[in-house]
Amino acid sequence: MSKPEKPRTAKDTHYAKLRRAHRDEKAGGPRPFRPRQPVKPGDPPSDGLVRLYGLHTVRAAIDNPRRKIARMLATRNALERMDIADPTSLPFPVEIVEPRDIDRITGSDAVHQGALVEAQPLEPKALAELADTPLVVVLDQVTDPHNVGAVIRSAVAFGAGALIVTARHSPQESGVLAKAASGALEHLDLIEVRNLAEALNELHEAGFRTIGLDSEGPSTFEDTLSGDRIALVLGAEGKGLRQKTRETVTALARLDMPGPIHSLNVSNAAAVSLYAAGRHLRR
Numbered sequence: 001m002s003k004p005e006k007p008r009t010a011k012d013t014h015y016a017k018l019r020r021a022h023r024d025e026k027a028g029g030p031r032p033f034r035p036r037q038p039v040k041p042g043d044p045p046s047d048g049l050v051r052l053y054g055l056h057t058v059r060a061a062i063d064n065p066r067r068k069i070a071r072m073l074a075t076r077n078a079l080e081r082m083d084i085a086d087p088t089s090l091p092f093p094v095e096i097v098e099p100r101d102i103d104r105i106t107g108s109d110a111v112h113q114g115a116l117v118e119a120q121p122l123e124p125k126a127l128a129e130l131a132d133t134p135l136v137v138v139l140d141q142v143t144d145p146h147n148v149g150a151v152i153r154s155a156v157a158f159g160a161g162a163l164i165v166t167a168r169h170s171p172q173e174s175g176v177l178a179k180a181a182s183g184a185l186e187h188l189d190l191i192e193v194r195n196l197a198e199a200l201n202e203l204h205e206a207g208f209r210t211i212g213l214d215s216e217g218p219s220t221f222e223d224t225l226s227g228d229r230i231a232l233v234l235g236a237e238g239k240g241l242r243q244k245t246r247e248t249v250t251a252l253a254r255l256d257m258p259g260p261i262h263s264l265n266v267s268n269a270a271a272v273s274l275y276a277a278g279r280h281l282r283r
Contacts, residue, residue, distance in 0.1 A: 050121045051105065052178045053112035055081055060183030061117055062090065067186060068120040073097045073105075078114030092117075106175065121173040122185070124192035125162075127199055130206070131189060133161025134281050137274070138203075138210070138233040140196060140245045141169040142266055149180025150267035151234070156184035158274035164191045164199060164231075197248045203231050210249040212241050213273060215263045217254035221273060224251040225280040232273050234266050 045051060049070055052061050058074075059082045061067045072087075072094045079087060079096075087094035102112045130136070137155045142148055148171050155163055170192075171177055178185050193199040200210050211224050212233040233249050235241035246252060255264065255272055264272070 045118055048120070049118045050173050050178075051116055051118055051175045053102070053106055053110060053116040053175050054179045054182070055113045055115055056183040057178045057181070057185075058082065058115040058117050060186040061119060061178075064186035066122060070118045070120070071095065072115070072117045073102055074116070075099055075102075075114035081113075082115065110175065111179065116175075122190060124165075124190045127164070127191055127193055127202055129189070130191060131161050134229050135160045135274070135277060136162045136164060136203075136208070136231045137270060138164040138196070138200070138231050139166075139170065140233060140235040140241050141166055142234065142236045143169055143171055144237075145171040145174055145177035146180045147237070147265070147267045149177040149182075149185070151270045152177075152181040152188055153184040154267065154271040154274055156181075156187045158271070158278045160188070160232075160274060162189040162191050164193060166196050167192050167194050196242075197244050200231075200233070200245070200248045204250065209251070211273075211277075212246060212249035212252045213255065213269055214241060214246070214252045215254055217252040219251060219253050220256045221253040221276060222256075224253040225277060228281065230277045230281065232270065232277060234270055234273075237266050 052058060055078060058072070058078075061069060062072075062082075069092045071092055072090065074082075074084075074087070074094060074096065075098065076096060084090070087096070099112075099114055102114065102116050103110075105116065106112050135158075137151060137160050139148065139151065142151070142165075148165075152163055173185070203210055206229070207227070208229040208231045209224075209227040210231045210233055211221070213221070213235075233241065233245060235245065241249075241252075255269060257264075
């Protein structure tokens, strides 16, 4: 008479899965996803890395020689969409995963599109390292990473060479910021300054005309455009430019809006002013 079969426990099931995964690896199958340590969705890595996600963001990070990537998680579909035929050719480990595996890291609200990298954050530059560019954007304590990312995207699209931010009261590089920038973070010099008023004066010495965007500015934006180097200065939504910044810029200007609403989200105001400034500089 045979002994009755013992019921399978959760521990039995766990070890059975590990044995199957080991057989798959020996047979040359994909490397299974194994989190290095338990994480709460949305938590940053504990080793100083940043998590960047989204197809455009990850592809741009891979193509940026300044970006040091530690590892990548991607679905087969995402690899195909990023035109990565052979993940083993990349100079960092790549794990083939399911979308839910990335959800467990980013949280289900993050639109990761099946691609995520963990990488060293880009090192901000000093103002003295500003490249020879005729157009820059300056943010006066804009703290929302969605807004900063969107400003970076517009800045790159309209040919700005750098984004200048304050060391304090500015968001750190993150997946949210990089996703909003949609890959543009890899194409722009990020310059960090301690004292914004002093930085504006340095820009003046370098030949820049600094124009502060203010919904109550005394002049229309178009009327303040002159010279061959322009720095657009934008403040946080609500409080706008700080008083010291208002006193330091070359000119305060408003975007002329004939509709019933006379203010824009900071990222939208940046896009409009970048377009107009770019047209002026090309002329």
